[in-house]
Amino acid sequence: MNEQLNDFEERPEKEVDELKDSIKQNQPDSLPETDMLGENVYQTTDPEKLLQLKRLEAEAILDILKSINNEKMSIKNLCLVVRNLLLTQLQVRKMAFFYESEESWIEGMRLKFSPFSEEAFDEMMAMTTTEKPVEDKQPNLLKLGIEYIIPIYNEGQIKAYFAIADFAESELEEQNDIIFIKTVGNILAVAIRNRELFKEQMARENLQKELEVASTIQKQLLIADFKGFKPMDVYGTNIPHSGVGGDFYDIIKKGEDTLFCCIADVSGKGIGAALLMANLQANLRSLCAQFDDLGTIIGELNERLFSITEGEKFVTMFLARIDLPQKTFSYINAGHNYPILVKGDKISRLSEGCILLGILPDVQSSEKTILFEDGNILLMFTDGVVEQTNKQEEMFGSERIVALVKEFEDLSSQNLVEQLLKRLSDFSEEIEAGDDTTILSVKFSS
Numbered sequence: 001m002n003e004q005l006n007d008f009e010e011r012p013e014k015e016v017d018e019l020k021d022s023i024k025q026n027q028p029d030s031l032p033e034t035d036m037l038g039e040n041v042y043q044t045t046d047p048e049k050l051l052q053l054k055r056l057e058a059e060a061i062l063d064i065l066k067s068i069n070n071e072k073m074s075i076k077n078l079c080l081v082v083r084n085l086l087l088t089q090l091q092v093r094k095m096a097f098f099y100e101s102e103e104s105w106i107e108g109m110r111l112k113f114s115p116f117s118e119e120a121f122d123e124m125m126a127m128t129t130t131e132k133p134v135e136d137k138q139p140n141l142l143k144l145g146i147e148y149i150i151p152i153y154n155e156g157q158i159k160a161y162f163a164i165a166d167f168a169e170s171e172l173e174e175q176n177d178i179i180f181i182k183t184v185g186n187i188l189a190v191a192i193r194n195r196e197l198f199k200e201q202m203a204r205e206n207l208q209k210e211l212e213v214a215s216t217i218q219k220q221l222l223i224a225d226f227k228g229f230k231p232m233d234v235y236g237t238n239i240p241h242s243g244v245g246g247d248f249y250d251i252i253k254k255g256e257d258t259l260f261c262c263i264a265d266v267s268g269k270g271i272g273a274a275l276l277m278a279n280l281q282a283n284l285r286s287l288c289a290q291f292d293d294l295g296t297i298i299g300e301l302n303e304r305l306f307s308i309t310e311g312e313k314f315v316t317m318f319l320a321r322i323d324l325p326q327k328t329f330s331y332i333n334a335g336h337n338y339p340i341l342v343k344g345d346k347i348s349r350l351s352e353g354c355i356l357l358g359i360l361p362d363v364q365s366s367e368k369t370i371l372f373e374d375g376n377i378l379l380m381f382t383d384g385v386v387e388q389t390n391k392q393e394e395m396f397g398s399e400r401i402v403a404l405v406k407e408f409e410d411l412s413s414q415n416l417v418e419q420l421l422k423r424l425s426d427f428s429e430e431i432e433a434g435d436d437t438t439i440l441s442v443k444f445s446s
């Protein structure tokens with residue numbers, strides 16, 4: 001039984017006057033006070049009185065429906081409305097109500113029963129029909145003084161339970177009361193579910209708003225204007241899988257002659273990956289401002305990541321430093337998809353580097369330096385590109401990227417990236433991307 005059960009133990013003797021006033025406000029003036037908390041009207045054989053009783057029961061149910069339509073009323077207050085109704089309308093002096101919420105059970109209200117033990121609760125949960133507890137099967141329920149357990153079904157499943165006692169003075173009254181309690185219980189169970197669905201909807205809407213804000217912030221962290229990196233022709237794009245993601249690219253200008261180019265993929269998706277991505281980018285920019293050596297930058301970055309994630313998250317990264325006067329670039333590939341370098345007819349995949357970042361406290365890396373010529377292309381991308389599938393469950397793969405770069409190597413970086421995105425879209429045949437999609441193209445020029 002859920003440990004968060006709320007104890008709504010009440011003393012009805014102290015509430016009689018308040019309950020009378022409450023019922024008078026919500027029920028017809030013609031209802032005699034003795035019918036509410038006095039004599040037993042079910043003992044009458046007067047057809048007119050019986051008809052009046054049925055009318056009052058119908059109006060009592062209508063009052064519950066009115067309460068349910070009040071969206072501001074909490075589940076706790078809905079349960080108390082039903083408690084007061086059963087106390088005054090049927091003179092149910094002992095009752096408890098439990099309802100299912102997100103695969104756990106909550107005590108909605110309890111009147112004049114001691115708290116249910118785990119054993120008593122388990123006995124109740126095993127009861128699937130309206131019945132009286134018996135000594136050999138439900139001794140703990142009997143110990144509580146429960147006369148009836150009434151399961152409340154919704155869509156073929158038990159969604160709530162009423163436990164009642166001290167409520168009827170004849171068999172006819174007992175049968176009528178149980179029917180009434182089942183009806184009220186069904187209404188209450190549906191109302192509770194509607195409240196929870198409304199909360200879930202509000203939570204989803206709030207989360208969506210937060211994601212939209214996070215997405216806007218993340219886009220602002222990524223470079224959108226690439227004109228400041230001339231004479232290099234640079235262009236990048238990032239399409240997060242779920243509004244925000246863990247992929248990122250960056251171009252960091254250092255002085256007049258040096259550019260750092262980076263593409264990275266943080267493990268996971270959503271807000272968590274986006275937060276780690278923002279932290280990673282901030283640390284990278286700080287380290288590039290302090291150091292020129294790629295091995296030092298990668299080592300420091302790994303150490304900072306490990307101190308945050310303790311090895312539970314990792315990052316793949318490709319980091320290059322471009323020296324414009326020397327017409328060279330050096331790089332370290334930390335477990336990332338191999339970028340493609342196109343130098344005329346020669347195609348290279350850049351694999352030199354180290355293991356993923358963030359999984360160990362220290363990394364040993366090696367870098368490689370390459371001469372470039374004007375017009376050479378360096379194309380970087382993340383898993384979302386190569387692992388995109390089509391209806392035949394084929395992956396896009398790196399060979400298609402190589403073929404596309406060779407086909408469109410005369411285009412600008414922006415046009416090349418746009419052609420790759422178009423080819424990727426045609427290949428996927430509207431199959432939704434399973435990961436963030438990030439591409440960064442550098443066309444070398446001195």
